[in-house]
Amino acid sequence: MAPEEWTIRAAGGGDVAAVLDLWRAASSLPSVTDSIVGIEHLLRHDSGALLVAESGEAIVGALIAAWDGWRGSFYRLAVDPRWRRRGVARSLVRAGEARLERHGAVRLTAIVASDEVAARSLWQSLGYTRQSKRSRFVRMLSQP
Ligand SMILES: CC(C)(COP(=O)(O)OP(=O)(O)OC[C@H]1O[C@@H](n2cnc3c(N)ncnc32)[C@H](O)[C@@H]1OP(=O)(O)O)[C@@H](O)C(=O)NCCC(=O)NCCS
Numbered sequence: 001m002a003p004e005e006w007t008i009r010a011a012g013g014g015d016v017a018a019v020l021d022l023w024r025a026a027s028s029l030p031s032v033t034d035s036i037v038g039i040e041h042l043l044r045h046d047s048g049a050l051l052v053a054e055s056g057e058a059i060v061g062a063l064i065a066a067w068d069g070w071r072g073s074f075y076r077l078a079v080d081p082r083w084r085r086r087g088v089a090r091s092l093v094r095a096g097e098a099r100l101e102r103h104g105a106v107r108l109t110a111i112v113a114s115d116e117v118a119a120r121s122l123w124q125s126l127g128y129t130r131q132s133k134r135s136r137f138v139r140m141l142s143q144p
């Protein structure tokens with residue numbers, strides 16, 4: 001299917017519910033910040049960070065490409081199961097890379113669950129390498 005069958009754009013406040021629906025439909029691992037409040041907070045802090053792939057009226061993919069002034073970070077990549085293996089994720093990541101590069105990022109990272117075979121394969125196919133000598137340390141500041 002040709003890439004022009006979807007377009008990539010920055011999400012706005014009116015897309016929040018559709019993005020949450022997509023994350024649920026995509027069976028992506030839920031995140032504690034998967035909420036209306038969480039996404040609205042992101043959009044206030046870094047407007048343009050949430051990218052969506054849109055076909056007609058439907059959101060078929062989404063990705064957060066966040067810039068914190070230090071690094072570029074990707075979160076919550078998900079594609080509607082009916083739209084997979086057509087290049088939607090690839091085009092979202094490439095659009096996110098372009099955005100982060102415009103902000104001055106020189107290093108981009110993505111957190112990927114080690115048992116997510118498709119996700120690992122995707123990031124590797126796009127030129128990302130797994131760091132074997134780094135671990136992620138997490139502490140919750142509040143309960144969701
Ligand atoms: C991972 C995911 C985002 C991929 O989306 P997608 O739009 O199907 O990916 P693309 O079509 O852009 O694939 C690009 C490349 O990634 C790799 N890839 C994607 N899905 C794959 C799979 N199921 N198995 C193996 N490789 C895969 C391939 O190299 C593919 O290129 P090819 O189709 O030319 O072989 C999608 O499967 C998804 O939403 N999964 C559930 C949520 C998730 O795991 N998110 C990632 C969190 S980091």
